[in-house]
Amino acid sequence: MSSESEQTIADRLAHVEARIAKACRATGRDPAEVRLIAVSKTHDADAVRAALAAGHRVFGENRVQEAEGKFPALKAEYPDLELHLIGPLQTNKAKDAVALFDVIETVDREKLAAAIAAASEKTGRRPRCFVQVNTGEEPQKAGCLPAAADALIAACRITHGLDVVGLMCIPPIDDEPSLHFALLRKIAARNGLHQLSMGMSSDYEIAVRQGATQVRVGTAIFGQRDYSAG
Structure with missing residues (x-):
């Protein structure tokens, strides 16, 4: 990756962080309360390295297999x-996910919670x-x-002993996102x-104003994704 491309990613990171801070100040929040997850799906390890060189340390990936190709060496x-x-x-990917990821944001059914718990028992890792x-x-x-959320949260915590720290959502693309953020x-x-x-990239400032403690931003940091690559 060229130094110009690295600088572009560093500049975009700084821009997103500044907008998060501005959204926090507008609602009387401390910007330190909000974590920025740089979503690197379909972007290569060099793009991640550029963000790392800029001081960023928190990343998000959509697929276990893609992350396995990029992140063990980076970690x-x-x-x-x-x-x-x-x-x-x-x-069937729960064991691989538990071995690699520090946080799993997409627990959505009890069968998956059970698989994560079993993988945690085997690997000694508790994401x-x-x-x-x-x-x-x-x-x-x-x-x-x-x-069904209350019952699933209880099952994850009590039955399966997962370290449930929060909730995640992705609003419908054509809906007013603030309504969904308020429900969550x-x-x-x-x-x-x-x-x-x-x-995410299109609505993270709204999410911050609605109480988000972390936002998942990809395109606004790394640019458009090349889906043909992954």
């Missing part, structure tokens, strides 16, 4: 790198978990339905959860 080089799984997880809620009740999208915040509050993963 060895940068021990403080934190990796989040933000895409759907199949139960932090978010329950994904399908706030728009879209049939094609992952996530538990809002009405309400579900989290009644379950005593304090972390909210919500907001």
Whole structure:
């Protein structure tokens, strides 16, 4: 990667961080309360290295297999790198995910919770978990339905002993996102959860104003994705 490209990623990171800080100040929040997850899916290791060189350490990937091709070497080089799984997880990939990811944000059914718990027992790794809620009740999208969220959270915690720290959602693309962010915040509050993963490149400032504690931003940092590459 050219030094110019590296600088572009560093500049975009700084721009997104500044906008997060501005959104926090508008609602009286401390910008330190919000973590930026740089979503590197379909971007190569050089792009991740450019973000690492700029001082960033928290990244998100959608697919276990793609992350396995990029991050073991990067994590060895940068021990403080934190990796989040933000895409759907199949139960047969749970062991691989637990071995690589520090945070799994897409726990959406009890069968998956059981698989993560079993993998944690075998590997000795206990990733932090978010329950994904399908706030728009879209049939094609992952996530538990809002009405089922309380029961799934309880099962993850009590039955399977997962370290559930928060909730995650992806609003329908054509809906007003603030309504979905408010719903997620309400579900989290009644379950005593304090972390909210919500907001992407198109709506992360709205999410921050609605209480997001972490936002998942890819395109605004790394540029358009090349889906033919992955």
